[in-house]
Amino acid sequence: MxxxxxxxxxxxxxxxxxxxxxxxxxxxxxxxxxxxxxxxxxxxxxxxxxxxxxxxxxxxxxxxxxxxxxxxxxxxxxxxxxxxxxxxxxxxxxxxxxxxxxxxxxxxxxxxxxxxxxxxxxxxxxxxxxxxDEAMVVEHLVGIGRRDAKERTAHFLLELGSRLKLVGLGSASGYACPLSQNLLADALGLSAVHVNRVLRELREEGLVTFQHGRVEIHDLDALVLLADFDQTYLDHDGPLLK
Amino acid sequence: MxxxxxxxxxxxxxxxxxxxxxxxxxxxxxxxxxxxxxxxxxxxxxxxxxxxxxxxxxxxxxxxxxxxxxxxxxxxxxxxxxxxxxxxxxxxxxxxxxxxxxxxxxxxxxxxxxxxxxxxxxxxxxxxxxxxDEAMVVEHLVGIGRRDAKERTAHFLLELGSRLKLVGLGSASGYACPLSQNLLADALGLSAVHVNRVLRELREEGLVTFQHGRVEIHDLDALVLLADFDQTYLDHDGPLLK
The missing domain is CATH 2.60.120.10 (Jelly Rolls)
Incomplete structure (x- = not known):
């Protein structure tokens, strides 16, 4: 296979x-x-x-x-x-x-x-x-409706990592990411300037770096805690239908 | 049947x-x-x-x-x-x-x-x-991300009407609706006070009234225009699988 x-x-x-x-x-x-x-x-x-x-x-x-x-x-x-x-x-x-x-x-x-x-x-x-896919849209809705910019951005980066790992394109520590700050802004309901500031804060706090087309997660536990990230909705627990 | x-x-x-x-x-x-x-x-x-x-x-x-x-x-x-x-x-x-x-x-x-x-x-x-269902969540995401409070509320009331009509519980002119303003607020990402003000504006402009558990649509065309409501995503065009 x-x-x-x-x-x-x-x-x-x-x-x-x-x-x-x-x-x-x-x-x-x-x-x-x-x-x-x-x-x-x-x-x-x-x-x-x-x-x-x-x-x-x-x-x-x-x-x-x-x-x-x-x-x-x-x-x-x-x-x-x-x-x-x-x-x-x-x-x-x-x-x-x-x-x-x-x-x-x-x-x-x-x-x-x-x-x-x-x-x-x-x-x-x-x-x-x-x-x-619907579960992800729900999370984006909850994010835009009720999470602040930093939590929302952290949640988004964690979700991407989890999805990429499932198809063998990333790991818990990082992944290649071709998204511009403008694209992130249009997804997160923020301005590009705001996204830039949030990414700098996340980097300066030693949580995650998104630079030169790569996301590097430095402190996964702290990032998960900040984002209140529960990956139940991405379910990796093995086949329901055998 | x-x-x-x-x-x-x-x-x-x-x-x-x-x-x-x-x-x-x-x-x-x-x-x-x-x-x-x-x-x-x-x-x-x-x-x-x-x-x-x-x-x-x-x-x-x-x-x-x-x-x-x-x-x-x-x-x-x-x-x-x-x-x-x-x-x-x-x-x-x-x-x-x-x-x-x-x-x-x-x-x-x-x-x-x-x-x-x-x-x-x-x-x-x-x-x-x-x-x-996913299409509706997408619309709610777009609404919270990019529509102002009035457009968002109008869109929400039109969507509900369209859904209720499909199961025989409403018409283009109105429907029974048990939702409180607090519930509307939690769905629309607004405060209850804000919802109250938006509903009053919509009523005073002769577009739609939501009172006493009933939504009455007075000017459907104008409401659709205000909300930029395109019901493609609710599809009522008849069976795809015969």
């Missing part, structure tokens, strides 16, 4: 996948595409959009408001499913923009629904992955 | 359910329970919680922060599935509290997963319902 895709690794954390299920999953990966950074892969209002499974690179999902401001809902990393909701609704309700160069497999709505009908365990696994 | 539960009505909007699927769905409703207002049905951190299908009454899902503040993530109305995410994660990541007296069917994790394995179309329908 050394050649498992990040997506299969992630689903495998929830459902122990059989060889047959792995084969069906691999078939979803045939339409491999490359997208440059900065140009939307999916735009809000687009009819019958495809879904994508992210193989490499980072993207952000965001909504534009009529006044021109934007709110980043979440970032997606390798192994994440993009645009599932838009497929089920037949219309994209948000934009998806590559933060870096991205490789992704395009999944047509018909292929996805056909795969689900053949293997309900995969449908359940995707339901789990979607629930996990 | 006059006796369809609100849950079946809601799923039926996405998947045309066969008689066999309806029977399997009905079986999920056997453990009917009653809960009084104000006492948590599920609490954060609870292990192996059940899920519930709400038959009557309203509940709120919320998270408590270590400092004692709370953020309401969403309200659930008849036909909604409660605690799905907590079942899939084996640990509740939020609290569920009845706002009114509630009747709900308890669904055990094992029964739910078994039903999915028998009928992948139901799993897909539940995935759609979960995606719709």
């Amino acid at each position: 050394a050649n498992r895709s990040p997506f299969a690794s992630k689903l495998g954390a929830f459902v122990a996948l059989s060889d047959e299920e792995m084969t069906l999953l691999d078939r979803l990966h045939v339409r491999r595409k490359v997208f440059p950074a900065g140009r939307d892969m999916v735009h809000e209002g687009q009819k019958n959009p495809s879904a994508y499974i992210l193989a490499s690179g980072w993207v952000c999902s965001y909504k534009l408001l009529s006044g021109g401001t934007r709110q980043i809902v979440d970032f997606q990393i390798p192994g994440d499913f993009l645009g599932l909701r838009s497929v089920l609704f037949r219309t994209a309700d948000h934009n998806i923009e590559p933060v870096t160069r991205v490789e992704a497999s395009e999944v047509l709505a018909t292929d996805l629904l056909e795969t689900f009908s053949k293997t309900p365990r995969l449908a359940t696994a995707v339901l789990w992955a979607a629930s996990r | 006059a006796n369809r539960s609100p849950f079946a009505s809601k799923l039926g909007a996405f998947v045309a359910l066969s008689d066999e699927e309806m029977t399997l769905l009905d079986r999920l409703h056997v453990r009917r329970k009653v809960f009084p207002a104000g006492r948590d049905m599920v609490h954060e951190g609870q292990k192996n919680p059940s899920a519930y299908i709400l038959a009557s009454g309203w509940v709120c899902s919320y998270k408590l922060l270590s400092g004692g503040t709370r953020q309401i993530v969403d309200f659930q109305i008849p036909g909604d599935f409660l605690g799905l995410r907590s079942v899939l994660f084996r640990t509740a990541d939020h609290n569920i509290e009845p706002v009114t007296r509630v009747e709900a069917s308890e669904v055990l994790a094992t029964d739910l997963l078994e039903t999915f394995s028998k009928t992948p179309r139901l799993a897909t329908a539940v995935l759609w319902a979960a995606s719709r």
